[in-house]
Amino acid sequence: MPNVLALDFDGVICDSAGECLYSAYNTYAAARGLPGAASVSEIRRDWYDTFYQMRPYIRDGKDYFVILYFLEHEILVESQTQFDRQSETVMAKVCSLAQVENVGDLEKHFQDSRRAIRARDEEAWFDMNPLYDPMREALESLGPEFEGVYITTSKPTDAATKILYHNGIKIPDPQILGKDKVKKAIAKNSQMEAVASAAGIELPQILFLDDQVSHLTAAKKIGVQCFVATWGYNTEEQLEEAVQSGIALLEEKGILEWTAGRA
Numbered sequence: 001m002p003n004v005l006a007l008d009f010d011g012v013i014c015d016s017a018g019e020c021l022y023s024a025y026n027t028y029a030a031a032r033g034l035p036g037a038a039s040v041s042e043i044r045r046d047w048y049d050t051f052y053q054m055r056p057y058i059r060d061g062k063d064y065f066v067i068l069y070f071l072e073h074e075i076l077v078e079s080q081t082q083f084d085r086q087s088e089t090v091m092a093k094v095c096s097l098a099q100v101e102n103v104g105d106l107e108k109h110f111q112d113s114r115r116a117i118r119a120r121d122e123e124a125w126f127d128m129n130p131l132y133d134p135m136r137e138a139l140e141s142l143g144p145e146f147e148g149v150y151i152t153t154s155k156p157t158d159a160a161t162k163i164l165y166h167n168g169i170k171i172p173d174p175q176i177l178g179k180d181k182v183k184k185a186i187a188k189n190s191q192m193e194a195v196a197s198a199a200g201i202e203l204p205q206i207l208f209l210d211d212q213v214s215h216l217t218a219a220k221k222i223g224v225q226c227f228v229a230t231w232g233y234n235t236e237e238q239l240e241e242a243v244q245s246g247i248a249l250l251e252e253k254g255i256l257e258w259t260a261g262r263a
Contacts, residue, residue, distance in 0.1 A: 010154070028097075227248045230251055
């Protein structure tokens with residue numbers, strides 16, 4: 001039986017960082033009594049650039065607010081260790097600023113704000129979630145039949161599905177495994193198990209492509225074949241960690257060859 005592809009979404013197929021910045025910025029600005037931005041282009045360019053530099057360090061949605069707090073207070077972060085340590089230091093202040101009681105509420109606050117922004121203008125929201133060009137071409141080259149291709153994402157399934165449909169890519173809904181379908185456990189190992197079950201294969205037959213190295217190192221331990229998307233949200237330090245862990249690096253120019261050889 002052939003291998004199947006398990007593809008992460010944000011940072012592999014879709015560059016969602018601009019949308020996350022826009023959603024977090026407008027929510028953060030409202031909490032500070034400041035004017036929001038009508039588009040991503042209205043956000044300070046230095047904040048935009050530094051936000052992208054810090055994007056590889058986030059754990060979940062609440063961390064987008066933390067990044068904005070760092071930007072406003074000129075807190076320099078240059079590694080995952082620094083990000084985690086500084087986040088612990090400022091988290092209570094960020095929660096107070098957002099007028100929520102705890103970290104769990106902060107995550108919910110971000111996701112609620114994000115959904116509200118999407119609901120106001122879904123077409124504009126789609127435009128803030130562009131596909132990476134090589135990944136678009138790779139998915140298009142697979143043709144109309146996407147058997148053996150699964151999307152494993154922390155996004156809601158409908159969000160990933162609609163972004164793909166908006167770009168003319170129609171992967172069947174059962175093969176898009178969002179956070180509403182599979183509960184996250186040990187990085188994305190629960191999603192790897194869901195893929196194996198749905199495809200009727202063993203875990204070593206999965207080719208898993210993600211940009212977050214921690215997801216890949218966990219999946220490698222259960223026998224999944226792992227590859228890191230170097231065009232995604234990662235740093236040189238994280239890529240070096242991947243190499244040391246025996247995880248192959250995949251460049252943008254290699255994605256077409258990689259998907260063509262999936263069988």
